[in-house]
Amino acid sequence: MSTEVAIVGIGMHEFGRTEGVTGMEQGVIAVRRACADAGVKWEDVQFAFGGSAAAGAADTMVSQLGLTGLQFINVANGCATGGSALFSAYNTIRSGVFDLGIAIGFDKHERGAFRVDTRGAGLGNWYGASGLALTTQFFGMKINRYMHEYGISHSTLGKVSEKAFRNGSMNPMAWRRKPISEQEALDSLMLSYPLTQYMFCSPGEGGVALILARADKAHLYTDKPIFLDAAVVRSRRFGSFEVLAPSIALEHNAGPTVDSSKAAFEMAGIGPEDIDIAQLQDTEAGAEVMHMAENGFCEHGEQEFMIQAGETEIGGKFPVNTDGGCLANGEPIGASGLRQVYENVLQLRGQAGARQVPNDPKVAYTHVYGAPGISGVTILSR
Amino acid sequence: MAQVPVTEGVFTWPSEAPQLIGSRCVACGNHMFPVQSGCPKCTGDKTEQVLLGRRGTLWTWTVQGFPPKAPPYAGDVDPKTFKAFGVGYVELPGQIKVEARLTEADPEKLKIGMEMEMVIVPLSTDASGNEVVTFAFAPVA
Numbered sequence: 203m204s205t206e207v208a209i210v211g212i213g214m215h216e217f218g219r220t221e222g223v224t225g226m227e228q229g230v231i232a233v234r235r236a237c238a239d240a241g242v243k244w245e246d247v248q249f250a251f252g253g254s255a256a257a258g259a260a261d262t263m264v265s266q267l268g269l270t271g272l273q274f275i276n277v278a279n280g281c282a283t284g285g286s287a288l289f290s291a292y293n294t295i296r297s298g299v300f301d302l303g304i305a306i307g308f309d310k311h312e313r314g315a316f317r318v319d320t321r322g323a324g325l326g327n328w329y330g331a332s333g334l335a336l337t338t339q340f341f342g343m344k345i346n347r348y349m350h351e352y353g354i355s356h357s358t359l360g361k362v363s364e365k366a367f368r369n370g371s372m373n374p375m376a377w378r379r380k381p382i383s384e385q386e387a388l389d390s391l392m393l394s395y396p397l398t399q400y401m402f403c404s405p406g407e408g409g410v411a412l413i414l415a416r417a418d419k420a421h422l423y424t425d426k427p428i429f430l431d432a433a434v435v436r437s438r439r440f441g442s443f444e445v446l447a448p449s450i451a452l453e454h455n456a457g458p459t460v461d462s463s464k465a466a467f468e469m470a471g472i473g474p475e476d477i478d479i480a481q482l483q484d485t486e487a488g489a490e491v492m493h494m495a496e497n498g499f500c501e502h503g504e505q506e507f508m509i510q511a512g513e514t515e516i517g518g519k520f521p522v523n524t525d526g527g528c529l530a531n532g533e534p535i536g537a538s539g540l541r542q543v544y545e546n547v548l549q550l551r552g553q554a555g556a557r558q559v560p561n562d563p564k565v566a567y568t569h570v571y572g573a574p575g576i577s578g579v580t581i582l583s584r
Numbered sequence: 585m586a587q588v589p590v591t592e593g594v595f596t597w598p599s600e601a602p603q604l605i606g607s608r609c610v611a612c613g614n615h616m617f618p619v620q621s622g623c624p625k626c627t628g629d630k631t632e633q634v635l636l637g638r639r640g641t642l643w644t645w646t647v648q649g650f651p652p653k654a655p656p657y658a659g660d661v662d663p664k665t666f667k668a669f670g671v672g673y674v675e676l677p678g679q680i681k682v683e684a685r686l687t688e689a690d691p692e693k694l695k696i697g698m699e700m701e702m703v704i705v706p707l708s709t710d711a712s713g714n715e716v717v718t719f720a721f722a723p724v725a
Contacts, residue, residue, distance in 0.1 A: 331655075395649070440624050
């Protein structure tokens with residue numbers, strides 16, 4: 203029997219644009235807030251896993267936090283960097299090596315669409331030179347095909363954006379806090395058909411830290427421990443359709459989201475019907491729609507009715523992206539996956555303020571997806 | 585003005601009827617593009633070079649509506665003169681789906697399932713004054 207794991211402290215630096223504060227410093231602030239939340243001192247933390255995509259090596263932050271000699275391992279795994287840090291911290295405690303540790307993610311990106319390093323991504327220079335190395339194109343093409351196959355409307359994409367910005371307006375840590383209407387989302391600049399400016403998240407900044415402990419010692423730090431029932435990361439299999447792919451196979455295979463979701467449910471010993479609230483990767487509005495089905499929460503095509511009926515709103519049957527998701531918070535790659543977990547901890551503790559879901563949630567789900575075809579899922583419960 | 589390909593080894597050039605250059609797995613017959621030495625389907629490590637078909641059907645598409653960042657993009661990035669371009673995956677029967685620029689950028693004229701044919705299009709002008717060309721797919725009239 204392996205050791206159970208609880209999240210006993212959470213900390214976040216505001217997402218968005220913070221001039222004059224480096225990504226690393228935002229990570230440090232998140233760590234200090236997480237320590238304060240758990241009532242632990244930095245010198246009590248036995249190990250750390252941390253990472254960023256564009257804001258430096260996480261382990262160098264010990265020079266600001268204190269040189270305690272702890273085991274600090276850097277994690278670099280694209281959009282699943284935060285999820286991979288959490289996975290690693292989770293298993294370090296489960297294995298019995300340490301009792302108390304921290305997972306950290308932070309980032310700070312330049313403005314505009316991500317600049318893809320074609321060589322670093324294992325692609326030829328011709329690919330970027332020819333105008334194909336844009337992650338935004340993949341998202342446009344995936345949802346365009348999906349709309350064609352399953353009858354998802356442009357209006358539904360607009361409604362996803364409307365919900366995200368409304369939820370963001372209730373989140374003091376969010377970047378975008380001004381509500382917009384479905385029509386404003388549909389009418390904004392067309393970036394990559396059928397996706398408009400307000401249907402895409404923007405690369406941004408922010409930091410999140412989560413303190414994990416052996417579940418049987420969680421009461422030392424908090425009276426509201428949140429248990430980590432599953433943490434899974436999966437890469438793509440042959441035949442899946444992924445970002446930054448010069449070609450795809452003729453035969454179709456489900457992507458890494460489906461695999462990581464199934465594995466997480468098996469690990470937790472529950473099913474999609476047991477989940478009360480979910481944070482799903484919404485790089486753009488269509489991604490949230492497709493990920494609802496890929497994670498097993500509905501059949502392909504059912505999202506059209508669910509979203510039009512308001513089922514994924516904070517007060518709906520199945521609230522999705524209650525903190526405004528990537529659309530309202532932006533995408534600091536290293537921090538994004540941990541932001542989702544942070545939000546679920548708040549919701550499960552009943553501390554989400556104006557955006558607290560009213561269904562008394564007991565089990566919560568997070569999902570990230572990113573290049574080059576990777577996905578991470580967690581399941582939390584109280 | 586001389587024309588030079590954006591890279592060697594991705595499409596046949598010069599050629600009256602240019603084709604993409606891919607690989608085929610010797611063990612399982614799986615097609616790959618661009619050329620690679622190992623097979624992602626069967627994990628085999630022997631592949632042979634193969635020319636891909638010039639015609640296929642449009643599997644999905646989008647329109648690149650804003651200038652990509654340069655680098656890596658080699659084409660026009662001036663917001664005043666930038667022209668949106670189509671991007672899609674074209675399904676080549678019996679082989680593979682390849683990603684490419686499309687010569688059509690009007691959402692009203694792009695339809696999933698339409699017939700497409702490979703062409704060569706200008707991309708930029710290099711330091712020596714040569715026209716740099718890349719591959720694209722055009723709707724079959």
